[in-house]
Amino acid sequence: MKNIDDLVESAADLAERGLSKGEIADELNVSRETASWLVERSGTGAAPKEVPKSGPHDIHVDWSALGRDSSRLHHIGCAMADLLSKQGEDVDLTIGIEKAGAPLATTVARELDTDLGTYAPSKHQWDDDESDTSDGSFSRNFAQIRDRDCYVVDDTITSGNTMSETVEAIQQQGGNPVACVVLADKRGIEDIHGVPVYSLLQVIRVGSEESSS
Numbered sequence: 001m002k003n004i005d006d007l008v009e010s011a012a013d014l015a016e017r018g019l020s021k022g023e024i025a026d027e028l029n030v031s032r033e034t035a036s037w038l039v040e041r042s043g044t045g046a047a048p049k050e051v052p053k054s055g056p057h058d059i060h061v062d063w064s065a066l067g068r069d070s071s072r073l074h075h076i077g078c079a080m081a082d083l084l085s086k087q088g089e090d091v092d093l094t095i096g097i098e099k100a101g102a103p104l105a106t107t108v109a110r111e112l113d114t115d116l117g118t119y120a121p122s123k124h125q126w127d128d129d130e131s132d133t134s135d136g137s138f139s140r141n142f143a144q145i146r147d148r149d150c151y152v153v154d155d156t157i158t159s160g161n162t163m164s165e166t167v168e169a170i171q172q173q174g175g176n177p178v179a180c181v182v183l184a185d186k187r188g189i190e191d192i193h194g195v196p197v198y199s200l201l202q203v204i205r206v207g208s209e210e211s212s213s
Contacts, residue, residue: 007060011035012042022123023187026099029184033121034058059203061156061184066098075105076200077107080181084112084151085199087179095119095141097166101154104183108153115143117150119169121162125162135160136169145173154182157187164192 007028014024023037034056066072070208084091091114098120109116110120121136138144152166177195185199 008042009113011038015039017040022076025123025158029061029063029100029158031056031058031158034060051133057205058158058161060203061186061187061203064184066183067103069125071102074107075151077104078111079200080104080153080183080198081108083181083200084108084141084179087151087196088149091149091178093117093145093148093175095150095152095166097154097162098139099120100105100156101182104155105151105153107173108151108181112151114125114151117143119143119166121165124164136165138173140168145170145175147174149178152195153182154176154180155183157182157185157189157197160187160189160192163189163197167193167195 007030010028011024015028019027021032021035021039024039025032028035028038037056043124043154053099065128066076091112093116094105094109094114095104095117096108096119098118102118105118107118108112108114118141119136120139152163152170154163158162163180163182167180170177171193180192180195180197181196182199184201184203186203187199188202188204189197191197
């Protein structure tokens, strides 16, 4: 994706295909507010709430050059596994956050010799005109928590809410999240609920947002 017009067009296409704003945010690696703004700008949805006309403060991360090639995806997953490799010998489960975190977690799980699980976050059901009350869920088609030590894998941290939700969901199932890893971190988060977060890339905004505090 080269510019904002490409993002708007992609958001419009996803909205027309029936994806929720949360799913669009996940597909485009942007915040939910940015997804709402993009859909509104495309003319395919209602105006978002509390989003400035000038556009939201966000950074789009396009890693499709990695995602569309299985060899590149494997190598990037190996690098993420390497970040986790010294975190604990008792870890035997890797949880991938759907959608984009799951293929990355598959490589991480293989490299670290763990079982594989997936978690669908609540944001996939979020839209402007709906209450944000639905819970996320672990897929029954993959390994279950069962009080195990585990890693958490996703592609991008935007606000940190999805990773935080996943860590809490694992803990509610009796699991012990040992460490989290992402491809890119927009917030520079070092830990979530005491669980360390590692990233291959950190995106640092130079300047202020409010200057952006």
